[in-house]
Amino acid sequence: MKGMNKTMAWIAAALLLACTTSCLEGGSNSVESDTVGIIRRESKEGKMVMDNPFPYGPFYSPTLSKLNEGACVLVHFTLDRDAAENSSTVVRSRGYSTVTISAQAEVEKYRIARFSDPGAPDTGKVLKDEVPIKNPANLVRGYVRGYLFVEHVLNQPSDQRNEWYLTYNPDAKAQTYLGKRTYDIYLRTTKRTTGTKTAVDMAVNSAYFIKSYFEEIARKEKSSGNNEAFYVRFNYVSGFQNGKPVWSRIERAMPVQISDILSNKG
Structure with a gap:
């Protein structure tokens, strides 16, 4: 995903203005926020990933493995963009970013x-x-x-x-x-x-x-x-x-x- 389209940019802006939970991207180059998405099984490794509106591509976390393909979810996640598994080379190869999910619920x-x-x-x-x-x-x-x-x-x-x-x-x-x-x-x-x-x-x-x-x-x-x-x-x-x-x-x-x-x- 090269960028966020205009409709999604408006949604993201509305979320940032209205969100009462933490939504941080600071000097540590990490992102913590809520987001929504849909679960699918990616083809290379067979892992469950979450398509979502953020501009970092699909998300992977081991906690998603118990969800069914096609499930809609709301999660609270942390993305460490400095982590080795989130280097641009690895993300391009795997097709997803790796996140830590601290809370999730099906929608x-x-x-x-x-x-x-x-x-x-x-x-x-x-x-x-x-x-x-x-x-x-x-x-x-x-x-x-x-x-x-x-x-x-x-x-x-x-x-x-x-x-x-x-x-x-x-x-x-x-x-x-x-x-x-x-x-x-x-x-x-x-x-x-x-x-x-x-x-x-x-x-x-x-x-x-x-x-x-x-x-x-x-x-x-x-x-x-x-x-x-x-x-x-x-x-x-x-x-x-x-x-x-x-x-x-x-x-x-x-x-x-x-x-x-x-x-x-x-």
Whole structure:
């Protein structure tokens, strides 16, 4: 991986601004941070590595060996760029950088759906056991192999588990918002298992397979003469009133570079 594409650069910048955990790159030439990724088995040595949005290539750590290929993960890692195994020659030969992982968790995978798809929730109706969302995109952690990793915030028992739904209107046209061509996507969540602990504001990470949707919009934009970027904005159910969902919108829109999507970067 020679460099970070523009969409990923924006995501990395947002992460650095919003991250509450350590994210360091100092005189020791080491990097410590959180990141997300997808597990695959590399072909040379058969090791499990993690494709991720950082510009250092795939990551390898022995702790990844117990994960299944295709698993989405969130890890806290340290990369020592002065270590012998991370010399440019070794990294080029092996095809990965070696990191130390101090914490890791699998991230649940979902797929964005059209409003018209079977099973897609009706935006005008409250779902059974629906939970209001406080922040739909507290962090956009990365776009990896067609999956968009997003951290959401909601208030609920810390041991409660949820199901997440991300949808879009395939007939919607771009809206001009702050001079940018913007498309809306719609997020909501329901209770899967009841928690017993005290309700707190908590963060939940999910990975959404969104590649086909991004490609659909990118082709539409390119055919209309836009070769730069389009923007995606999260709408979410923030509460309920008179038996109806109350929809809110996050005003910070995420840029998606058309050339990156159509060239299958990320």
